[in-house]
Amino acid sequence: MTAFDPLTDEYLVAGCLKNDRRVQEQLYRKYANEMYAICLAYESDRDSAKDILQEAFIKVFKSIDQFDKRGSLKGWIRRIITNTAIDFYRRKGVEANFVDVERIADVTPSNDEELGGYGSEDILAHVKRLPEGARVIFNLFALEGYSHKEIAERLNITEGTSKSQFSRARQLLQEWVK
Numbered sequence: 001m002t003a004f005d006p007l008t009d010e011y012l013v014a015g016c017l018k019n020d021r022r023v024q025e026q027l028y029r030k031y032a033n034e035m036y037a038i039c040l041a042y043e044s045d046r047d048s049a050k051d052i053l054q055e056a057f058i059k060v061f062k063s064i065d066q067f068d069k070r071g072s073l074k075g076w077i078r079r080i081i082t083n084t085a086i087d088f089y090r091r092k093g094v095e096a097n098f099v100d101v102e103r104i105a106d107v108t109p110s111n112d113e114e115l116g117g118y119g120s121e122d123i124l125a126h127v128k129r130l131p132e133g134a135r136v137i138f139n140l141f142a143l144e145g146y147s148h149k150e151i152a153e154r155l156n157i158t159e160g161t162s163k164s165q166f167s168r169a170r171q172l173l174q175e176w177v178k
Contacts, residue, residue: 009073016064024061031074032057035081041139042085044128056084082144086154089136126176130169137162138169 007030015023032053039049039056059080067076130138136155140146141162146154148162155162 013064013067013069013073016061019061027060028057031077034074035077038078038081039085041124041127041143042082042136043088044132044135048088052081052085052088055088056081059084082140085136086140089155123173123177126173127169129176130172134165134169134172137165138173141166 007026012023012027012030016027035056036049036053039052040046043049043052056077060077063080067073127135127138137151140151140154141148148159148166151157151162152159
């Protein structure tokens with residue numbers, strides 16, 4: 001017989017459903033660092049990223065009864081983090097940080113080139129350097145799997161703006177990696 005692991009997702013969800021503060025803290029400690037890294041992918045300002053993280057975990061605790069257990073708890077929390085980051089940009093008025101489609105030269109997507117000796121941390125460092133609007137679009141499209149239509153609806157921009165920002169992000173990343 002194995003010892004009971006108090007950090008299983010089942011245990012954490014059950015405790016959070018009972019509003020047990022100690023279990024909520026355990027859940028937070030289990031996932032906070034990984035989720036904070038996701039927040040930083042959307043918001044380069046560390047204080048704002050911490051605000052997103054805190055707001056997202058409050059949502060997690062308030063809506064834990066909606067976790068359907070079909071997917072992973074980590075994936076569910078990640079989705080809340082992403083949606084909270086999107087809400088943060090809406091409140092912040094991020095539309096001003098997107099470049100108008102007509103002002104961007106057409107960039108034809110090319111085949112992804114080999115990244116040479118670059119590791120994922122190197123690539124993420126370059127992603128953090130992207131202009132705010134391009135970084136958000138790149139994260140939502142390339143990392144989270146949203147379609148340009150979904151991104152446009154969520155951020156209140158046009159689908160063309162989403163596509164152009166993603167193209168611009170790819171172009172910059174390719175230049176920086178060379």
